[in-house]
Amino acid sequence: MKPLPFSIGYYALLVLCTTSLLLCGQHVWASDVQGSRKSNAAEAASRSASSTSQTAPGAEGKTEKSGKYDVDRIGQRSIGRGVNLYSLQKERALGESMASAIDRGTRFVADPDINSYINRLGQKIARYSDAEVPFTIKVIDSPNLRVFALPGGFLYVDKGLIMEVDSEAELAGLMAHEIAHVAARHATRLATRRYAWNMLTVPLAYLSGPAAIGTKQIGPLTLKKFSRDAEIEADLLGIEYQYAAGYDPEAFVEALEKLHSKAKAAPTTARASLRDKIARALASYPPTEERIQKVQTAISTLLPNRNDYLFDTSEFQDVRAKLTWADRPILRRHRAGDDNPTNGPVLHRHPTQDSQQFRLAGSSPIVTKGRLSSVFSYLPALP
Numbered sequence: 001m002k003p004l005p006f007s008i009g010y011y012a013l014l015v016l017c018t019t020s021l022l023l024c025g026q027h028v029w030a031s032d033v034q035g036s037r038k039s040n041a042a043e044a045a046s047r048s049a050s051s052t053s054q055t056a057p058g059a060e061g062k063t064e065k066s067g068k069y070d071v072d073r074i075g076q077r078s079i080g081r082g083v084n085l086y087s088l089q090k091e092r093a094l095g096e097s098m099a100s101a102i103d104r105g106t107r108f109v110a111d112p113d114i115n116s117y118i119n120r121l122g123q124k125i126a127r128y129s130d131a132e133v134p135f136t137i138k139v140i141d142s143p144n145l146r147v148f149a150l151p152g153g154f155l156y157v158d159k160g161l162i163m164e165v166d167s168e169a170e171l172a173g174l175m176a177h178e179i180a181h182v183a184a185r186h187a188t189r190l191a192t193r194r195y196a197w198n199m200l201t202v203p204l205a206y207l208s209g210p211a212a213i214g215t216k217q218i219g220p221l222t223l224k225k226f227s228r229d230a231e232i233e234a235d236l237l238g239i240e241y242q243y244a245a246g247y248d249p250e251a252f253v254e255a256l257e258k259l260h261s262k263a264k265a266a267p268t269t270a271r272a273s274l275r276d277k278i279a280r281a282l283a284s285y286p287p288t289e290e291r292i293q294k295v296q297t298a299i300s301t302l303l304p305n306r307n308d309y310l311f312d313t314s315e316f317q318d319v320r321a322k323l324t325w326a327d328r329p330i331l332r333r334h335r336a337g338d339d340n341p342t343n344g345p346v347l348h349r350h351p352t353q354d355s356q357q358f359r360l361a362g363s364s365p366i367v368t369k370g371r372l373s374s375v376f377s378y379l380p381a382l383p
Contacts, residue, residue, distance in 0.1 A: 079130035080185035095152025128244035131183040149178035168316035173252030180237035248309035
């Protein structure tokens, strides 16, 4: 084996430095909150007179909020800051590359009215978010119940999800959650940590003992914790975006509960498309019960009370009804000469063997006498 050009001590130092890089994301996160709190305290006197006018219309009161989740400072909170190897331009380019790969093998809803409505809804929420990139929103012609976002502002909504939710506020909450992922730049920040951990794979191979075992476990645990924390952060930011756009944030809780019960009952499929794999890779959820509990606490503590919320619109119900009507099953009878029917299922009447068929006088039903009991296709009307 060729001797290493550096000593084991060098690799141990590299392990410590890179491990610090993995862990520093949490410290940056915490420092963002502390820095925002300090800035809020310094600006409290100057903002006290104007805070009421900044609050959303209809707000009756305001609870104490941390700087990071101050709903009055959306767009000014430095959301998404931290260790990141990707600039906003590189992040957008990464998202474009992933989006083009998905678009090549995906069938989209062609109805311009549906696309226009979903795009306007997503753009409305994005205007009330911390995102610094434009959004491209598309509706996938799929019965799946998903909405997912790629880095750089590429948002996809499955047709099945629009048909499943009961109100515009529920759909807005789910879309706001994904917009929050883009605003906080979770995908590229996680990729940065994974890259840093991959740098450790070579030097860790030359370490041994309990210290090496403990160090090898730090990276995966840190990445997992970051993913879970990012999901909670997207929940909390999402309900703020939803609230700022005028929607009832409780609708997001209802949508979470509904989709969670559906996911538990749905059968799993062995084969997955490219978009399924990407959507699954970008989703790392903590327990739904934990998410719901944190969201409900945030609604009562972070968001000012409001008399009126936008819950539903006739336009959403029209779009939902149009999708449901277009997705209805169509049954067609098989006619003579139709050797290769291709439009929908065909109903055939199968003849029964070793049976005697006869018609009742004055009626049309066919009665088949079986081996043990009589089976009626339907009963004739009695006079």
